[in-house]
Amino acid sequence: xxxxxxxxxxxxxxxxxxxxxxxxxxxxxxxxxxxxxxxxxxxxxxxxxxxxxxxxxxxxxxxxxxxxxxxxxxxxxxxxxxxxxxxxxxxxxxxxxxxxxxxxxxxxxxxxxxxxxxxxxxxxxxxxxxxxxxxxxxxxxxxxxxxxxxxxxxxxxxxxxxxxxxxxxxxxxxxxxxxxx
Numbered sequence: 001x002x003x004x005x006x007x008x009x010x011x012x013x014x015x016x017x018x019x020x021x022x023x024x025x026x027x028x029x030x031x032x033x034x035x036x037x038x039x040x041x042x043x044x045x046x047x048x049x050x051x052x053x054x055x056x057x058x059x060x061x062x063x064x065x066x067x068x069x070x071x072x073x074x075x076x077x078x079x080x081x082x083x084x085x086x087x088x089x090x091x092x093x094x095x096x097x098x099x100x101x102x103x104x105x106x107x108x109x110x111x112x113x114x115x116x117x118x119x120x121x122x123x124x125x126x127x128x129x130x131x132x133x134x135x136x137x138x139x140x141x142x143x144x145x146x147x148x149x150x151x152x153x154x155x156x157x158x159x160x161x162x163x164x165x166x167x168x169x170x171x172x173x174x175x176x177x178x179x180x181x
Contacts, residue, residue, distance in 0.1 A: 061139035062132075063109050070102055074128065074136050077112060082125040084117065093177070111135065 034042070055068035062071065076091060077083055089099045103126060106112040111132030117123035128136060151159055 058139055058143060061142055062135045063111060065109060066111070067102070067105070070106060071139070073099070073102055074106070074111065074132065075140070077126055077128055078133065078136050078140075081127045084123050084125060086123070088126075106132070 052068070055071060059066040059068045059071045062074065072092070073088060076088060080087075085099045085103055086096060088103075089096045092099070103112060103114065107114060110129055112126050113129050114124040114126050117125050
């Protein structure tokens with residue numbers, strides 16, 4: 001990424017990030033510039049780009065053949081064992097066919113297993129296999145360690161507040177989309 005000074009930078013995975021002129025600026029750099037929603041859009045855009053850039057390496061930590069888009073699915077299954085494919089599709093805002101293909105690939109890699117839903121024999125419950133859980137936990141631990149290192153100068157309360165605000169943001173975006181506005 002090109003910072004406001006025109007220098008290049010790298011993201012958390014060490015990859016060069018294409019610039020858009022919006023680097024990490026000091027507070028007050030935009031006092032006469034964009035409003036809060038423009039600033040938020042910029043920061044979310046950069047956050048997404050950096051997450052995409054590091055996604056492949058995170059997925060490879062779980063399994064060398066794992067697609068980057070599968071890591072969030074594994075995380076959701078780890079947090080909610082026994083989830084259904086339809087729940088995943090709804091949560092991620094994608095079609096059931098997309099989730100089904102990803103789950104089939106995860107099963108082929110030995111990371112998830114599907115069992116018949118006892119409440120609805122037409123459905124399946126998805127859980128991580130023991131190997132999938134161990135691999136996911138190792139990758140997650142590595143990612144948490146990266147965050148701890150990158151944010152070592154932050155107060156713990158600031159990290160907690162950021163997590164709370166991001167959670168609130170996500171919930172409000174989902175609610176807004178569901179309202180059909």
